[in-house]
Amino acid sequence: MKRYFGRKTIIYLSTFFLAVTVDWAIPRLMPGDPIMNLLSRVSVRAEASEAMYGYYTKAFGLDIPVWKQYINFWIALFHGDLGTSVYLFPQKVVDVIIMAVPYSIALLVPAILLSFYTGNKFGAFAARTKILDNTLLPVGYLLTAAPYMWLGILLAWSLGIVVGIFPTAGAYDFNMAPSFSWPFIFSLIKHWFLPFLSLFLVQFGGWAIGMRNMIIYELESDYSHYLESLGAPRSLIRKYAYRNALLPQITGLALQLGVIVAGSLVTEVVFSYPGLGSLILSAIQNKDYFLIQGCFLFIIIGVLIANFFIDIAYVIIDPRTRLGMAGE
Amino acid sequence: MSLQIKNLVVYYQTLRGYVKALDDVTFSISDGEIMGLAGESGCGKTTLGNSLIRLEPPMKYIKGDVELDNEKLPVWNSSQMNAFRFKKISIIPQYAMNALNPTIKIGKMISELLSSRKFNYKKIKPELERRLDLVELTHDVLNMYPIELSGGMKQRMVLVLSTLLDPSLLIADEITSALDVSTQKAVAEMLVEFRNRKFVKSMIVITHDISILYQIADSILVMYAGKLAEKASTNVIVNTPRHPYTKLLISSLPKVGVRYTEKKLSGIPGNTPLLLDPPAGCRFRDRCPVAFDRCFEEPPFVEIEKDHYIACWKECTEND
Numbered sequence: 001m002k003r004y005f006g007r008k009t010i011i012y013l014s015t016f017f018l019a020v021t022v023d024w025a026i027p028r029l030m031p032g033d034p035i036m037n038l039l040s041r042v043s044v045r046a047e048a049s050e051a052m053y054g055y056y057t058k059a060f061g062l063d064i065p066v067w068k069q070y071i072n073f074w075i076a077l078f079h080g081d082l083g084t085s086v087y088l089f090p091q092k093v094v095d096v097i098i099m100a101v102p103y104s105i106a107l108l109v110p111a112i113l114l115s116f117y118t119g120n121k122f123g124a125f126a127a128r129t130k131i132l133d134n135t136l137l138p139v140g141y142l143l144t145a146a147p148y149m150w151l152g153i154l155l156a157w158s159l160g161i162v163v164g165i166f167p168t169a170g171a172y173d174f175n176m177a178p179s180f181s182w183p184f185i186f187s188l189i190k191h192w193f194l195p196f197l198s199l200f201l202v203q204f205g206g207w208a209i210g211m212r213n214m215i216i217y218e219l220e221s222d223y224s225h226y227l228e229s230l231g232a233p234r235s236l237i238r239k240y241a242y243r244n245a246l247l248p249q250i251t252g253l254a255l256q257l258g259v260i261v262a263g264s265l266v267t268e269v270v271f272s273y274p275g276l277g278s279l280i281l282s283a284i285q286n287k288d289y290f291l292i293q294g295c296f297l298f299i300i301i302g303v304l305i306a307n308f309f310i311d312i313a314y315v316i317i318d319p320r321t322r323l324g325m326a327g328e
Numbered sequence: 329m330s331l332q333i334k335n336l337v338v339y340y341q342t343l344r345g346y347v348k349a350l351d352d353v354t355f356s357i358s359d360g361e362i363m364g365l366a367g368e369s370g371c372g373k374t375t376l377g378n379s380l381i382r383l384e385p386p387m388k389y390i391k392g393d394v395e396l397d398n399e400k401l402p403v404w405n406s407s408q409m410n411a412f413r414f415k416k417i418s419i420i421p422q423y424a425m426n427a428l429n430p431t432i433k434i435g436k437m438i439s440e441l442l443s444s445r446k447f448n449y450k451k452i453k454p455e456l457e458r459r460l461d462l463v464e465l466t467h468d469v470l471n472m473y474p475i476e477l478s479g480g481m482k483q484r485m486v487l488v489l490s491t492l493l494d495p496s497l498l499i500a501d502e503i504t505s506a507l508d509v510s511t512q513k514a515v516a517e518m519l520v521e522f523r524n525r526k527f528v529k530s531m532i533v534i535t536h537d538i539s540i541l542y543q544i545a546d547s548i549l550v551m552y553a554g555k556l557a558e559k560a561s562t563n564v565i566v567n568t569p570r571h572p573y574t575k576l577l578i579s580s581l582p583k584v585g586v587r588y589t590e591k592k593l594s595g596i597p598g599n600t601p602l603l604l605d606p607p608a609g610c611r612f613r614d615r616c617p618v619a620f621d622r623c624f625e626e627p628p629f630v631e632i633e634k635d636h637y638i639a640c641w642k643e644c645t646e647n648d
Contacts, residue, residue, distance in 0.1 A: 226427035227441065229382045230490070231413030236444045240429050247431075319431055319473045 008311055012304055019304075023296040024073055027289040028066070034086040034287040035060070060086065060290075073293075082297065083290035087283060093294040096279065101298065103171055104275035106192060108264050111199035112257075119207025120249055124242050127212040128219065137212060143205025148263040152198040152270035159194060166194045169272040195271040199264060203256070210252060214245035247318050254310040257303050329398075330530040331357040331380075331497055336392030338379040346388070347603045349375040351554045353392070354629055355637065357497075357530050357547075362523055364541030364562070365534045366577075367551035370600060373534045374422060376551070377499040379403060380532075381419050397496055414445060418495040418528075422502045424486040428474035435470030438489060452492065459488045459527070463518055480511050487518060491527045498528040504540050512537075516544045538581060542566055547635070550574050553600050553611040556629050560636040570632065570643045573612050610641070618642050 035056045039049055057063045060083070061072060076083065082093040123140075126132040143151075160168035172178070172187045218224060218241035227237050268277030276295050283291035315321050336353040339346035349372045357363050365373050375387065380403060383389055389404035396416060402408040421427055429437055438456070439449035457467050463484040474482060483503060491498055500519060504512040522528055533545060541548050541562065548565040550557045550573065558571040569575045576596045598615035601607055607614070609624040616623065622641040629639040638644070 222421070222423040222426040223429040225382065226421055226423075226486075227429075228384075229413060229419045229421065230441060231410040231415070231445060232441055233410075233444050236440060240432065244429070244431055317431075319433075320475060 004315075008308070012308060016300065016304060019300045020077070020297060021070075023293055023300060024070060026296075027287070027292040030284075030287055032287045034289055035062070037286050038086050038089060060084070077297075082294040085283075085288055085291045087286035087288040087291060093290050096291060097276070097294050097298055100274060100276050100279045103273060104264060104268070104277065107195055107199060107268070107273065107275060108260065111196055111203065111264075112253075112260055115200045115203035116207055116249075116253060119204040120211040120242075120246060122204075123208035123211030124215045124238070124245070126208065127215045133212070137209060140205040140208045140212075143201050144203075144209060146202055146205075147266075148198060148202055149266040149270050151202055152195065152267050155194050155198050156271065167191050168194065171274050191271075191273075195264075195267050195273050198267055198270075199260070202263065203260065206256075207249065210249055211245060214248055215241050218242075218245045243317075247314070250310060250314060250317070254307050257306050261299050261303065329356050330359045330361065330396065331532075332393075332395040333380075334393040334395075336376075336379065336394060337390035338375060338383065338392075339388050339390055340375075341386045341388045342604070344604060348606055349387075349554050349603055350379060351606075352629075353556055355549060355556060355559055357532070359529055360523065361546050362520070362531045362533060362544055363559075364538075364545035364548040365532055365551065366536060366538055366541060366548055367557075368536060368600065370603075371551045372554040372603075373536075373551055374501055375554075377419065377501050377532060377534050380497075380499060381409070381413060381417055382406070383409075414490075414495065415493050416495055417497045417499070418490045418493070419499040420483075420486050420490050420501060420503050422505075422534075424483045424503060425479045425506065427486050428482060430474050433471055433473055434477075434485060438470070438492075442492075447493070456488065456492060459492070462521065462525075463488055480507055480515075483507070483515065484518070487515075487522070491522055494527055496529045498522075498531045499534065500531060501534045502536075503533075504535060504537060512540060513543070516540050520544050538566070538578070550577065553606060554603050555611055556637070556639055557612070558636075558638045558640075560633075560638075564636060570636070571638050571640050572616050572618050572642070576617075610639075 035053055038056060039052060061069060064072075080094070082097075085091050085093050085096055088096055126137055156168040159166050167173070167190060171191050172184060173191075176184055176187055178184065215238075219237070221241075224237050224241055227240070264275070265277035265280060267273070268275045269281050272278060276298065280292065280295045282288075283295060333356065334354050336350060338350040340349050353376065365376065367373050379387060379389070380394060380401070383403050384406065394401040394403050396412070399416075401412060401417070428434060442449045442452060456470075460467055460469065465481060465484055465488070469477060469481065469485060474485075477485060483506075487500075487503070503519075504515055507515060519531065519533065523531060533541065535541060538548070545562050547559060547561050549559040550565065550571065552573050558565065558569065558574045560569075565574060566578060569578055573596075580593065580595050582593060596615055601611055601614070608626070610616070610619070610627050613619045613623045620642065625641070627639045627641050627644070629637055630644060631637050632643060
């Protein structure tokens with residue numbers, strides 16, 4: 001057990017190191033210059049502009065050799081300093097991210113957990129129920145194949161514009177100021193619903209179809225047939241089959257996490273939802289190295305932590321992984 | 329009579345039509361009898377065993393009656409069969425080594441299974457432990473996952489579980505096939521022991537290994553291509569078989585004292601017919617050395633001596 005988690009920790013640490021390095025390098029490989037971008041928004045005379053360019057380059061630490069920038073970046077990172085945003089100058093990157101993260105989490109966590117739970121339950125229920133299998137699962141295929149933003153646009157158009165029940169942009173009404181009051185909370189939920197629904201539906205389809213195929217395989221396995229021969233009721237056989245079919249789904253969840261985060265990015269852009277997604281989009285458009293780095297760092301940490309929890313969950317659920325560890 | 333089967337016909341449904349895997353099967357087993365069911369692969373042994381307990385698609389019941397202890401078994405109706413399964417009729421499946429759910433402890437699985445059948449695990453547990461002793465398994469296996477057991481241990485575990493409610497009939501399907509010879513013998517003896525202790529009243533032991541049957545079976549039923557060929561006591565089948573197929577089957581077994589480097593062990597020339605569209609009349613006709621005109625008609629399965637049944641025109645007409 002100790003060895004297993006020791007090895008896992010090393011794997012996670014090296015993944016973290018590599019991912020963060022890539023995260024640092026990618027924005028710097030983009031064409032263009034963040035300082036030029038910043039200066040282009042203020043109109044000053046040419047010579048003043050040159051002086052300001054020199055000043056800002058120094059201020060952001062972009063005047064030193066690249067390898068030194070890289071080392072400085074790690075040192076700052078261990079001090080919890082992600083730098084200052086170029087685009088939202090002079091706000092600190094950490095502060096900008098902290099403002100956006102609650103919105104992203106409020107979208108992602110319920111969408112992931114609810115779709116995983118209901119999708120699996122529904123898939124298991126639909127398997128071997130002829131009518132559901134023939135009618136609703138094709139819908140599941142359609143949902144899971146739908147790109148997040150396409151479904152988002154479709155929902156915004158149908159429920160937002162045609163029917164007009166839900167707002168299509170923002171996190172709360174523009175004429176409201178954030179406060180802890182019922183109207184504000186109601187407005188939050190109303191704005192949250194459509195982006196949540198588009199994330200939920202796409203993933204729901206995927207889980208339902210995966211579970212349907214897995215549980216049919218389990219219901220056809222030898223242990224299910226043996227239980228049938230011993231006259232076990234359908235509910236018991238289904239219970240065992242569901243539990244065993246869930247194991248590969250949990251692995252799938254770990255693999256899906258990264259994709260889901262990306263899905264939430266485009267969804268946030270579609271609905272102008274002020275989470276990490278919209279932030280990353282503006283950061284990229286403005287070539288804001290530090291903000292891009294910070295946002296992706298947050299995603300990297302999130303995905304790694306989620307994967308770590310899934311690893312632990314797997315050990316608890318599947319005795320075979322536990323025994324494999326003891327046998328090492 | 330423990331088990332009585334009359335004109336049982338079970339086919340497999342395929343896109344190309346019915347595969348006639350079990351055609352017009354009639355025989356009976358008396359109380360306490362261990363009947364061996366022998367024949368080559370694909371002759372319908374397992375189909376016969378399965379159709380008595382779990383007749384699921386693509387298997388299709390066509391007709392016939394099955395009576396167990398003078399009670400009619402609704403083999404065509406899976407939900408009605410549930411009342412009989414485990415309590416009256418039970419099976420050790422061919423896949424006994426994979427028959428236990430891999431992600432749950434064996435004891436917990438048994439307890440959930442028993443309570444789902446309205447039995448009290450606590451009350452049955454002492455008897456369960458006695459039987460584990462009998463098959464030389466420690467009581468610890470109940471706290472283990474199936475993957476922690478060897479193949480032979482799993483097989484014995486399934487033997488104990490399948491017979492836990494003292495069924496009237498046990499179907500043991502190829503339970504010695506994957507074991508080495510010494511373990512084979514031990515498992516075979518356990519089956520006899522279970523019968524002697526009245527854990528099960530009678531048994532059908534399905535195998536293609538006639539030497540195992542010679543050790544444990546009271547009678548042997550030989551099948552060929554979905555039909556019954558011959559049924560008689562073990563001694564008669566092994567020493568004085570009458571059906572040409574049984575004769576060839578027995579003669580193709582190696583004998584003690586014969587050196588097969590000098591004399592080649594003979595097999596039966598030809599292949600079994602495809603059961604999708606089997607030839608009319610005797611299905612062994614094409615491979616039979618003594619076939620004659622009458623064999624184009626279907627031979628009946630008749631008793632030519634006491635407890636000796638045979639489906640062969642040659643043998644019947646000679647007797648007349």
